[in-house]
Amino acid sequence: KAGVTQTPRYLIKTRGQQVTLSCSPISGHRSVSWYQQTPGQGLQFLFEYFSETQRNKGNFPGRFSGRQFSNSRSEMNVSTLELGDSALYLCASSLGGDNQPQHFGDGTRLSIL
Amino acid sequence: AQTVTQSQPEMSVQEAETVTLSCTYDTSESDYYLFWYKQPPSRQMILVIRQEAYKQQNATENRFSVNFQKAAKSFSLKISDSQLGDAAMYFCAYRRQGGSEKLVFGKGTKLTVNP
Numbered sequence: 001k002a003g004v005t006q007t008p009r010y011l012i013k014t015r016g017q018q019v020t021l022s023c024s025p026i027s028g029h030r031s032v033s034w035y036q037q038t039p040g041q042g043l044q045f046l047f048e049y050f051s052e053t054q055r056n057k058g059n060f061p062g063r064f065s066g067r068q069f070s071n072s073r074s075e076m077n078v079s080t081l082e083l084g085d086s087a088l089y090l091c092a093s094s095l096g097g098d099n100q101p102q103h104f105g106d107g108t109r110l111s112i113l
Numbered sequence: 114a115q116t117v118t119q120s121q122p123e124m125s126v127q128e129a130e131t132v133t134l135s136c137t138y139d140t141s142e143s144d145y146y147l148f149w150y151k152q153p154p155s156r157q158m159i160l161v162i163r164q165e166a167y168k169q170q171n172a173t174e175n176r177f178s179v180n181f182q183k184a185a186k187s188f189s190l191k192i193s194d195s196q197l198g199d200a201a202m203y204f205c206a207y208r209r210q211g212g213s214e215k216l217v218f219g220k221g222t223k224l225t226v227n228p
Contacts, residue, residue: 031214033214033215033216035216035218042218042219042220042221043204043216043218045215045216045217048213048214048215055212055213055214056212056213056214056215058215088156090158092158092214092216094214096214098146098210098211100214101160101163102160102214102216103160104150104157104158104159105157106155106156106157107156107157109156
């Protein structure tokens with residue numbers, strides 16, 4: 001069974017641009033969560049989707065948005081990029097439900113110049 | 114809000130020895146889950162072990178075991194017979210029971226295994 005797939009693996013953008021990151025969950029998984037990982041702030045929760053509905057959202061500005069499609073694939077978008085948005089963005093998927101473990105992808109490394 | 118604290122930014126251990134990583138957390142909830150994740154340089158976050166708060170018995174997965182002290186809000190990870198492949202960042206994480214799957218992570222402990 002294929003794991004969680006995140007694309008692209010690396011991305012370089014400049015300030016003011018926007019970016020879209022993609023996450024394909026494990027087949028059959030309906031829950032997708034996104035996290036931002038930086039050396040200073042560590043791992044911070046961005047948002048969570050289940051069956052195309054945003055179930056929870058972290059404390060990030062409105063420039064960060066996401067969505068989930070009917071096939072459970074998810075995208076996150078960051079508009080008007082800032083230098084501080086440079087980070088590793090991790091996606092995790094699960095079947096959904098309390099007793100289900102989350103499986104992480106390899107992440108997308110976003111660098112802002 | 115829930116918080117997770119890992120007080121050891123870095124730890125080292127000799128191959129074949131035992132090491133314990135510390136984690137404390139703060140929550141007002143009574144039902145929750147605790148996790149240890151491992152992140153090697155390859156970046157992928159790998160689940161090492163999971164503990165349900167309602168279970169008094171400490172979780173064990175092969176060479177990995179936890180010491181869960183609910184009253185003290187402590188959740189340490191013990192790695193026995195350490196191997197070179199255990200070298201990684203280790204993150205302690207909390208998740209409340211019910212609804213959201215949001216994980217709250219500690220800052221991590223970098224574990225070095227010396228041959």
